[in-house]
Amino acid sequence: MPHIRCDDIGIDTLKKRAKCAKEIIQFIATSSNRDEALLAIEYKDDRFFLLYKKVKNGALLKYDKATRPLNLTTLKESIEFCAQVLSLDIIESNIENKKAKPSPLFASDYYKKIEDFIDFKTSFKEIAIEVGFGSGRHILYQAKSNPQKLFIGLEIHTPSASQLLKQIEIQGLKNIFVVNYDARLFLEILPSNICANIYVHFPVPWDKKPHRRVISKDFLQESLRVLKKEGTLELRTDSQKYYEYALEVFSMPNRCRFEIKKNHTLPIVSKYEARWLRQEKNIYDLTLFCDENSKEKKSLYSFSFCDLGYNKNMIENLPSKPQVGDGFFFHFERLYMIDEDMFLIKCAFGDFAKPEQKYILISKDKCTYYPYEPIGSHSNMSAHNAIKEFLNGKCHSC
Numbered sequence: 207m208p209h210i211r212c213d214d215i216g217i218d219t220l221k222k223r224a225k226c227a228k229e230i231i232q233f234i235a236t237s238s239n240r241d242e243a244l245l246a247i248e249y250k251d252d253r254f255f256l257l258y259k260k261v262k263n264g265a266l267l268k269y270d271k272a273t274r275p276l277n278l279t280t281l282k283e284s285i286e287f288c289a290q291v292l293s294l295d296i297i298e299s300n301i302e303n304k305k306a307k308p309s310p311l312f313a314s315d316y317y318k319k320i321e322d323f324i325d326f327k328t329s330f331k332e333i334a335i336e337v338g339f340g341s342g343r344h345i346l347y348q349a350k351s352n353p354q355k356l357f358i359g360l361e362i363h364t365p366s367a368s369q370l371l372k373q374i375e376i377q378g379l380k381n382i383f384v385v386n387y388d389a390r391l392f393l394e395i396l397p398s399n400i401c402a403n404i405y406v407h408f409p410v411p412w413d414k415k416p417h418r419r420v421i422s423k424d425f426l427q428e429s430l431r432v433l434k435k436e437g438t439l440e441l442r443t444d445s446q447k448y449y450e451y452a453l454e455v456f457s458m459p460n461r462c463r464f465e466i467k468k469n470h471t472l473p474i475v476s477k478y479e480a481r482w483l484r485q486e487k488n489i490y491d492l493t494l495f496c497d498e499n500s501k502e503k504k505s506l507y508s509f510s511f512c513d514l515g516y517n518k519n520m521i522e523n524l525p526s527k528p529q530v531g532d533g534f535f536f537h538f539e540r541l542y543m544i545d546e547d548m549f550l551i552k553c554a555f556g557d558f559a560k561p562e563q564k565y566i567l568i569s570k571d572k573c574t575y576y577p578y579e580p581i582g583s584h585s586n587m588s589a590h591n592a593i594k595e596f597l598n599g600k601c602h603s604c
């Protein structure tokens with residue numbers, strides 16, 4: 207990841223110089239032991255933090271994990287720009303001097319952010335989703351064979367997402383959207399009854415950490431809501447254990463049927479399937495049919511803190527341990543001061559299996575998530591309500 211190492215100018219000088227660089231740095235938030243500072247960056251229509259961190263031989267200026275812009279060029283340019291406006295003496299840098307080519311991942315019209323799907327509408331007659339498309343062989347084959355259908359590919363591994371976008375360009379396809387995001391959260395923001403198929407092919411079995419599996423009771427519920435009547439959720443796996451686990455999960459609701467196949471061949475063999483076939487493993491297919499339409503999803507979640515503003519007790523009462531509620535948690539991980547009456551809390555929250563990390567910006571008369579609001583999932587909303595109560599001083603444990 208791009209970063210620079212420079213002479214440490216100290217937090218006070220950093221803050222002073224940042225005041226003259228409002229064109230890119232909005233404010234500076236300093237950790238209580240003053241070993242690091244977050245620079246609130248506004249650059250090329252994006253908002254994120256850069257981290258200034260004291261190290262043994264100077265200081266590092268680098269990305270902040272929780273808010274990192276996905277566009278690498280934006281990140282590189284903003285680090286360089288900041289180093290320049292802050293007059294940092296660079297000791298070492300891994301940012302090449304030549305102008306970086308825009309990453310194909312972000313230049314493409316087919317790359318979509320999760321926010322693009324809130325209130326999602328499309329002119330395509332049918333929609334299918336592939337969870338964890340990996341090298342993309344299956345989604346590319348499906349999209350070519352069904353040009354009238356939109357395929358939304360979800361993948362948490364950024365290089366795989368980038369590779370698929372390249373293939374979309376090379377093959378001139380117009381019916382694939384690529385989303386570099388956790389599929390389990392993504393489904394929660396989609397409207398009901400819009401999808402014809404959800405493919406989950408060769409998911410990671412996570413035998414030792416089952417909470418990380420894609421298939422779960424919640425995922426099944428959301429899939430059934432998003433699928434229209436007669437729609438299918440298709441699991442294909444080489445793991446007998448995962449197949450048996452999924453069978454148990456799929457057997458829970460009484461509103462669907464399923465079909466089981468063993469060693470059934472498909473017209474396209476994915477990269478992982480090819481590997482398992484070479485090892486002569488059995489392949490299991492479990493297809494679930496959605497037998498009825500679901501209710502429309504109710505109003506969008508609001509992540510407002512209403513008229514909550516800074517008061518001294520807030521900081522004093524912040525718990526250092528994670529707070530656990532029914533189906534959610536929140537953990538105030540770190541506190542950063544901006545001014546005497548303005549501060550920032552780094553907070554992890556939501557569902558244990560798919561936590562989000564966000565910052566909460568609190569000033570005299572306002573409290574907001576910064577730079578962006580969390581995804582409107584049920585567990586995020588529950589966590590937000592608990593945080594709000596907590597900051598309001600109404601609740602001291604969940």
Ligand SMILES: C[S@@+](CC[C@H](N)C(=O)[O-])C[C@H]1O[C@@H](n2cnc3c(N)ncnc32)[C@H](O)[C@@H]1O
Nearest residue numbers: 338339340361362363388389407408476477478
């Ligand atoms: C074992 S690979 C299979 C890839 C591909 N389906 C195939 O058959 O070759 C599983 C893929 O799922 C992706 N993945 C795992 N959990 C995910 C999640 N929650 N949301 C989206 N993608 C996920 C991983 O990054 C990985 O690329």
